[in-house]
Amino acid sequence: MTTYRHRGVAIALSLAAATTALTATAVPAAQARSAGAEAPVLDWKPCADDTTGRECAQLPVPRDYADPQGPSLTVAVSRLRSDHPDKRRGALVLIPGGPGGSGVQQVAERGAALREETGGAYDIVGLDPRGVGGSTTASCRLSDDDRMLVHLRSWPGPGGDISENVARSRRIAEACHRNGGADLRSFTSRNEARDIDRFRQALGERKLSAYGVSYGTYVGAVYAQMFPQHTDRWVLDSNGDPDPTRVERGWLANMAPAADLRFPDFAAWAADPAREAQGLRLAERAEDVRPLVIALAAKLDSEPRKTAEDGVLLTGNQLRQALQLALESDGSFPMLARLVKEARDPKAVPVLPPPLAGPLSDQDAAAVVAVLCNDVSWPKSVPSYERAVAADRIRHPLTAGSPVNVLPCTFSKDAPAEKPVRITDEGPSNILMIQGLRDPATPYFGALKMREAWGDRARLVTVDHGGHGMYRDSGNACGDRAVTTFLTTGVRPERDTYCAS
Template identity: 60%
Template sequence: MKNWTRKALLLTVSAAAAAGTLAAAVTPVAHSRPAGPATPRLSWGPCDPVPGTVVPAGQQCATLRVPLDHRVPGGPTVDVAATRLPTDRPEARRGTLLVLPGGPGGSGVRRLAQKGEALRAATEGAYDLVSLDPRGVGSSTRAGCGIPEADRHLVTLRSWPAADGSISANVDRARRTAAACARDGGPVVRSFSTRNQARDMDRLRAALGERKLSVWGHSYGSYAAAVYAQEHPGRVDRLVLDSTGDPDPARVGYGWMVNAGPAVALRFPDFAAWAAYPAREAEGLRLARRAEDVKPLFLALARELDREPKESDVPGVPLTGNGLRQALQNALQSDQAFAPLARLIRSAQGAEGRPVLPPELAGALPDEDAALTMAVVCNDVRWPGPASGYAARVAADRARYPLTAGMPVNIGPCAFWTYDEEPRPTRITGEGPSNVLMIQSLRDPATPLAGALKMRAALGERARMVTVERGGHGMYLGNGNACGDRVVSDFLVTGKRPARDTHCPN
């Protein structure tokens, strides 16, 4: 497999993602050979090292060849990296569980390396665990658009308005980026979509020789899992949707972004309470005496950095106001990120020293990562066009949700995207087996409860939902709520769900 590249999350379904999870321009070439037999074959071997992650003993990797265009099964193909971690209790095995990462842009090989051992223990060895790098990610076939380096920093690829709220630079950048992908992205970039990921998932199921798969989808992966279950209801055994966005087929990724403003506002008080807690004093991380003073402090610092960016530890990459806002949005996904965020704020306040930038802000994103993350949400559905009133929406959103400063509703490359055909996202409905369990934080900064409730309503009697009091993004085996973990594990092992929607306190 290819070497790993540093990734950052552009959308955390991520809502922002991803939700969300975004290399020099590369001209992608799809394989020209026919797709081969109807049932693809997998040749398992050792996985390449995953930087920063210990790959569990026994985790294996393989390459799955899939059609570039599933409507032309004998045409060009692309490679999808697959991985598996067999059960350590063969006598307890009941099937195969597919683990779907968030993003768009998350790696399944990495996620299985990170979560595989804990998941295998939590499910008592009931499953062989499998995952994949969606096309465009990690060791799968990748493609770029030749986006200029200056446009591939997270704070430029994401449409943060200027300090005065103007969006003219965003409009120019969005048009430039969309034109680059139309000109240089080629058929591989045009193939990056949720529907194609679902089709690739079904090819993996066939290659594994499984009639059905159970699926745990996280963040954007929960949307991809729901699409797969809608398209192939008879091929899903048990389905867990963890941290889910609004599935409205008229909006999809655009709707996820719009939800980020209120989602961050709802989550911020958790950080404020943490940053004002007296125990932070000894750690040098107490930002204010009262929790209600943390927000005005943060906003004042962001405005100061708008006026005068502060030189950071990375030459040529200062900490700007939008950089600080982006760091906040990323950090709110987990309480574990509160201390690094407070440390960044402290260093930005000081007259001496240079703030240490989080890795995702320290440099430009690889071209292929930037292209992939944009292409999925743009290819999935048409976004509002450039003349649809973005400036007015940004002004209103900045006033209502100052922590995100209008970014979630701003214009982006999707407003100028070139489509091969009218996108028709899958409509999630209540038609299908009643085999879905949703788990959701009440204060998710990327996929807020309001959006998850729309997924819950769309699924009807197919689903049950467990809400979790703890804030953050990614609940199962992620943010430390034993009650929520137990409900999901019991469902995966026994098939039993709560009789009705339920709640887990901290």
């Protein structure tokens, strides 16, 4: 896996605040809409520049499942066939994080390892959600500056001022409304679940198994609620709170306290004497690392530094965003410590991590903004965001109020076409959740809300580990074994289970 997984970059754009949105439980009509058009035959061909045997195809899907004979979009799909046909059980769909992650890329990066781990029990398959990668994309025609992650993420200005965030969010919302069209308005979590079911039909499978990670756990949950009869063995890794009155708006709000819970792992690492030889030790005591980072970010607010990337400054918000990205993986700690060191050295030229060095592509920015705004209604009161930011900056200075700040959805002119799905305990008991205790993106306390919603449908494997993404990412043999055992035998722990570090 790469150090900066797209799922983390994209989920960082979620937001939270109070809402008046209504909720709904999925109904059979939603299933009927997915099956309204006859499933196509996929024209599989070797994926470009691939030597592993992966195949790729294009899946036509209705833009609007309520009008299956109307305009269609294409969804890029990929598969890596089982290398043990005699042991094949079915298809395992990889549901990527985000919004904005690529399932086709997930098959390329993880497919061979998962096929080996599961003994060839599955064809490993994935799709690029609408707006992503090789699927139908849309454009908001945003400027390079508006597509910088530190701006899409809506970090408040020095002192907590959000006036620039308000102006930028309004500008982005107007551009997406003007340029995105009906395709952009169709980019939703519900439609991703429907597209997965259409993919199932095209594969000729009665049921699918799944491995969803981060935002993919929510899409996986939506699918399991809408199409429970088509789920086989369902694994959800790094889960968010599925509260249907908030959804994406709630995920980022949770990231402020989550960063506080995860930061001590980095502080202990950065104060370890072993860092001395690497030139990465930030303090002699772990408790001194947090105030050092907070003070450095405040200094950069007023005195930004030139970086190795021409025209891109290291600001306080760039440092804070780098921190949030780095907290997702222990493997990113050296990058963050090095950036802090460079920022404190007047003679150094800081090197920004790739996600902060340049803008997101226009299609990626559009896809992320679309799903956030299309899934749920957002509060419209700017003063409510001002109050929330002011309070959150005091409680959680590491994130400086960004998790509750205004986003383009506040000014969206297009109301969500459908209400969010309510996750319930009605359905087969075939879900295994795995969750790290100190996850900075989808925190443990939010995952417990998902666990509660499932009732007896799920079992939870808790891993005593920091970071985002547990299965085959954390190095925890107990957690890995629980997931692999479930995928290969169907056996889950009899009750919720704890895996020590």
